[in-house]
Amino acid sequence: MSTPDFAAITTAAIDRMAEAPNARLRQILAVVLRHLHDAIRETRLTEAEWEAAIAFLTRTGQMCTAERQEFILLSDVLGVSMLVDALNHAAGDGVSESTVFGPFYAGRQPVLAAGASILKRPEEGTPLHMRGTVSTARGAPLAGALVEVWQTAPNGQYDVQDPQQPAGHLRASFETAADGSFAFATIVPVSYPIPDDGPVGALLEALGRHPNRPAHIHFMITAPGYRRLVTHLFIEGDPYLTSDAVFGVKQSLIVRPQAQADGSLGIDYAFTLADAPERHDE
Amino acid sequence: MSTPDFAAITTAAIDRMAEAPNARLRQILAVVLRHLHDAIRETRLTEAEWEAAIAFLTRTGQMCTAERQEFILLSDVLGVSMLVDALNHAAGDGVSESTVFGPFYAGRQPVLAAGASILKRPEEGTPLHMRGTVSTARGAPLAGALVEVWQTAPNGQYDVQDPQQPAGHLRASFETAADGSFAFATIVPVSYPIPDDGPVGALLEALGRHPNRPAHIHFMITAPGYRRLVTHLFIEGDPYLTSDAVFGVKQSLIVRPQAQADGSLGIDYAFTLADAPERHDE
Ligand SMILES: [Cu+2]
Ligand SMILES: [Fe+3]
Ligand SMILES: [Fe+3]
Numbered sequence: 001m002s003t004p005d006f007a008a009i010t011t012a013a014i015d016r017m018a019e020a021p022n023a024r025l026r027q028i029l030a031v032v033l034r035h036l037h038d039a040i041r042e043t044r045l046t047e048a049e050w051e052a053a054i055a056f057l058t059r060t061g062q063m064c065t066a067e068r069q070e071f072i073l074l075s076d077v078l079g080v081s082m083l084v085d086a087l088n089h090a091a092g093d094g095v096s097e098s099t100v101f102g103p104f105y106a107g108r109q110p111v112l113a114a115g116a117s118i119l120k121r122p123e124e125g126t127p128l129h130m131r132g133t134v135s136t137a138r139g140a141p142l143a144g145a146l147v148e149v150w151q152t153a154p155n156g157q158y159d160v161q162d163p164q165q166p167a168g169h170l171r172a173s174f175e176t177a178a179d180g181s182f183a184f185a186t187i188v189p190v191s192y193p194i195p196d197d198g199p200v201g202a203l204l205e206a207l208g209r210h211p212n213r214p215a216h217i218h219f220m221i222t223a224p225g226y227r228r229l230v231t232h233l234f235i236e237g238d239p240y241l242t243s244d245a246v247f248g249v250k251q252s253l254i255v256r257p258q259a260q261a262d263g264s265l266g267i268d269y270a271f272t273l274a275d276a277p278e279r280h281d282e
Numbered sequence: 283m284s285t286p287d288f289a290a291i292t293t294a295a296i297d298r299m300a301e302a303p304n305a306r307l308r309q310i311l312a313v314v315l316r317h318l319h320d321a322i323r324e325t326r327l328t329e330a331e332w333e334a335a336i337a338f339l340t341r342t343g344q345m346c347t348a349e350r351q352e353f354i355l356l357s358d359v360l361g362v363s364m365l366v367d368a369l370n371h372a373a374g375d376g377v378s379e380s381t382v383f384g385p386f387y388a389g390r391q392p393v394l395a396a397g398a399s400i401l402k403r404p405e406e407g408t409p410l411h412m413r414g415t416v417s418t419a420r421g422a423p424l425a426g427a428l429v430e431v432w433q434t435a436p437n438g439q440y441d442v443q444d445p446q447q448p449a450g451h452l453r454a455s456f457e458t459a460a461d462g463s464f465a466f467a468t469i470v471p472v473s474y475p476i477p478d479d480g481p482v483g484a485l486l487e488a489l490g491r492h493p494n495r496p497a498h499i500h501f502m503i504t505a506p507g508y509r510r511l512v513t514h515l516f517i518e519g520d521p522y523l524t525s526d527a528v529f530g531v532k533q534s535l536i537v538r539p540q541a542q543a544d545g546s547l548g549i550d551y552a553f554t555l556a557d558a559p560e561r562h563d564e
Contacts, residue, residue, distance in 0.1 A: 005368075006365060006368055006369065009361045009364050009365045009368060009529060010361065010365070012361060012529055013360055013361030013529060016489075016491055016525070016529075017489045017490070017491070018490075019489075019490035019491070020488065020489040020490045020491075021488075021490055022488060025488055025489070026489070027325065028325045028327070028331065029489065031321050031324050031325050032321045032325070033360055033361070034321075035317035035318065035320050035321040035324075036317065036321075036360065036362065037361065037362070037365055038317050039313050039314045039316075039317040039318075040362060040365050040366060040369070041365070041369065042313050042317075043309065043310045043313045043314070044369055045310070045366055045369065046366075046370060047366060047367075047370050049310065050357070050362075050363075050366045054351070054353045054354055054357065057339070057342075057343060057353045058343055058346045058351070058353050059343075060339075060343055061339060061340055061341075061342055061343005061344050061346065061353075062343050062344065062346065064340045064343065064344065069336070069340070071336045071339045071340050071343075072336055075332070075336065078295055078315055078318065079291045079292065079294060079295030079315070079319065080318065080319070080322060080332075081332075082291050083288060083291045083292070083319055083322050083323070084322060084327055084328075084329060084332045085329075086287075086288055086291060087288070087322070087323065087326055087327065088328060088329050206302065206303075206304060206307055207298075207299045207301075207302040207307070207308070207311065208299070208300075208301030208302045208303055209298055209299070209301070209302075243298070247291060247294055247295060247298075
């Protein structure tokens, strides 16, 4: 009988893609397949473990709905989302750092007037005045940039997770003024657990990991001719800054709210966008 | 600004599992995570490609039902199932080779008398008499071994895929006699495409691969004290023997049906089971 030739299986599977019309797809699949086979050989995966992996992936896919993307959560908690972010958004000198998009963006919201509140109902949280500027990497202010923001309510849930919240609560769009400035009123964000009632939550528990993210406000800033910036601002002092469940924290994105004359807190932050690279596709 | 430290993300994600109570889970996840990150770095995966991968995995999970396991299909067409098989079933001298289990086993069927037909309705196919023996690696016949068999109808579909077929059509169980023999009547199997109306079929098409498997009969043979054997017998001359969509063909499993006196065809095959390894779990 032949001795099993593990490498031959991998070679056969890669060779079988030789006719793929899309060279990039062929390249990606060949690399993924090789590393996947390596991982299975290296762990000497048992059949029971393979079955458990199939069942886990199946549950993960079946947890996905229009409101819930469990595979993005999985990518997030495995550091994959931040790795893809890092590969595609080398910050470069003087450009704001990016972080995970997350699964809770809910589409473009109406543009509000400068300084408007993003609350659609009163909340118990500490009032916060956010004042920002958007400029180019060379320091020129960017007028008319679209600034989209979203955050959770004090219960740690986004409006899209919580039927009690009015739709669009704690999310809004703003346009920067001639001097690149924008401003809005909100509440200080809180830390919150990512949805942990599904397979990814079970995985975190099995791994002895907590599901929490440090308090943050999401920002997505777009301006024609510049690279879209997807990022957060985190709040200094949060207990989860060093153990964000999705590895999203970068030092330059941590801010310390300052006490205001009226007793509220204030954050000032200067966002800088990279020039858009020339794109030949998309 | 910090330059992105790709390796730091991987290290952070692996370190975060340090408290996992299950050492084997920690080991597997660390290896998988490292190879997954390597694959993403090596391909320099774009955000659009990452999104496409998330969407593909989501569609794959959502295709799964009680009757359809799309992640097993994916594992099969990527050679992963055969790699896991090879890792766990080093055949060893004088032991029958194994191959993929496949997604079409439908649970244990009633035991039929030696020589009985496994058809529940007449079919157009060429009549085939299958005669087998089951013995130990040392050549001792195994009496009372359970031989489970399943195959498609001439339309290339299993009963569980085809509402027109009676349940249990072309599947059955047999017990070996005192001399280790078993026998049944069936039809010569045909090659068939794996289910290709889902994400895995779309992937095969994008990769320029056909979805076909060479004609085969599935066997699962169990006997207390011996390793379960999951295998197929393939039919010599099939055009897909060298390009099985799931990489399941092994030379020792290819048989040539012999013409019988009555005009039917016959296959004789000697199966040999490995001794069961000592098991301390499961
Ligand atoms: Cu690897
Ligand atoms: Fe968030
Ligand atoms: Fe089959």
